[in-house]
Amino acid sequence: MLRRTFIALTASAATLALAGAAYAQEVIKIGASAPKSGPLAGGAAMTHWPNIKLWMQEVNDAGGLKVGDKQMKLELVEYDDKTNGEEAIKNIQRLATVDEVDFIVAPYSTGLNIATAPAIARYGYPHIATTAATDGVKDFAGRWPNSFWMLGTSTQLAEGIVSTLAKMKDKGDIGNKVALVNVADAFGLELVAAAKPALDAAGFEIVYETSYPLGTQDLAPVISQAKAAAPDAFVAFSYPGDTFALTEQAQVQNLDVGVFYTGVGTAFPPFAGRFGAAANGIMGIGGINSEDPTVKAYIDKHKSVLNADPDYWASATTYAGLQILGQAIEKAGSLDRAAVVEAIKTNTFDTVIGPVAMPENVNPNVWTVGQWDGGVFKAVAAEGLDVAIEPAKKGGWQ
Structure with missing residues (x-):
């Protein structure tokens, strides 16, 4: 009797574990680290965080991203990097190893994107930098082939x-x-x-x-x-x-x-x-x-959902970067990061700033x-x- 009970309990535990695993697979965990304090907190509060919220709400309201034969909703894990490069690197490491997020949103600002790029590359995440302007983009794309640079040089x-x-x-x-x-x-x-x-x-x-x-x-x-x-x-x-x-x-x-x-x-x-x-x-x-009608529609959506105007530069590019991530996941048909990176390299994406293609990991068309x-x-x-x-x-x- 005790043996049968033990087997039954073991089977039940295994069933629950499998159910838990299946449930976990229905959610895509998105990690984000950016300033909520420090000198760049105001800029991030205007440009970075609202567009993550807007994109995730739009995706989840539509039922999630279609990954293969699954419709998967998004879940956010977020941290304050305090406008500090060392803190930002620690956050990326925590997101990757402790939270085990599926994908990471690029940090805010040129300096923080450059500081965290090696860590993001080490864990194989696609790195779509939408608030970094640097002449190093071609060098960075070669050094970190998972990185994509959208805001211009x-x-x-x-x-x-x-x-x-x-x-x-x-x-x-x-x-x-x-x-x-x-x-x-x-x-x-x-x-x-x-x-x-x-x-x-x-x-x-x-x-x-x-x-x-x-x-x-x-x-x-x-x-x-x-x-x-x-x-x-x-x-x-x-x-x-x-x-x-x-x-x-x-x-x-x-x-x-x-x-x-x-x-x-x-x-x-x-x-x-x-x-x-x-x-x-x-x-x-x-x-x-x-x-532009597409830009106007984005501005109207930002106002309607967030009750605030976007910033009239990097907000749209930030949102476009998130659209690219979502579309690349769907094109890859899996959560495999390497497959998503390859999808970003080889496809053209429909975004609020128009069609974007980055075959050399750099968006050449910028205001x-x-x-x-x-x-x-x-x-x-x-x-x-x-x-x-x-x-x-x-x-x-x-």
Whole structure:
């Protein structure tokens, strides 16, 4: 009797274990590590986390992803990397080895994507970087064949603003004197390195140049010194906190320039909310073609589901990267990471930013410069994509 009971209990346990395993297979575990604190938390809160929520809700509301003959819903495991590379690497290792997630969403920002790329590659996850702009993309794609880079290179983005300045100089809207500022991290250093030779080749004179550490609070001296140099254009490769601070000081000190350009954060809706009518004419990195019907539909969906506008640059690209991941899983027909990586390499994907193909692991088609116009940040320069409007000289700060 005891033996029969033991066998029955063992069989029941095995049945429960199999049932548990079968249940677990109905869910795709998605891991995410990005700032929720530290200097880049505001940017991640605007661009990164909302689009993960939006994509997962859309997929799950539709019944999940079709993986072979199964319809599998998504489950999120998320961590705060505290805007710290070491913390981000630890989070990736934990997601891979403790949480055993099926796939990982790329981190937020250039620096954190580069810091975590070796760990993501070591565990074989597809790495679709949607908020990293670097000239190292071809090298990185070769070093980490699982990585894909969607936001453009530093040279593309830097040359975008330089070509815009040159167009305006040729029209007589501005002169040739430029104040050039950058945040001293991977993002800012690469962009300023690409911009300087491009400015020189286009006949511009850099009358003021400086850099500042990430997280700098007081940027009034930067604006006062730039103003003293009497530039025709002010260009700052900045992150969100400093983008707002630089613009505030330019308004307070009435920096009189025909072009005022700042970096990440310029495209955020709160930027226009903070500066109101004074935001009109301000240029910044990125942008989107806000006149495109697919982009409009994405913006409307973001507003409807999240009750907030997306940022008018990397939000759409972040969402597109998640769409690519989902479509690649379905094309691969399995959760095998190598098969999904191969699917990303060899297919064209329908996304909110249009068709995307990355046969060499790099998306070549990007918006490079946007400008606030009537409450919308509209693309004025791009490579391989349509723009929304032509660039215009900025008016006053009132």
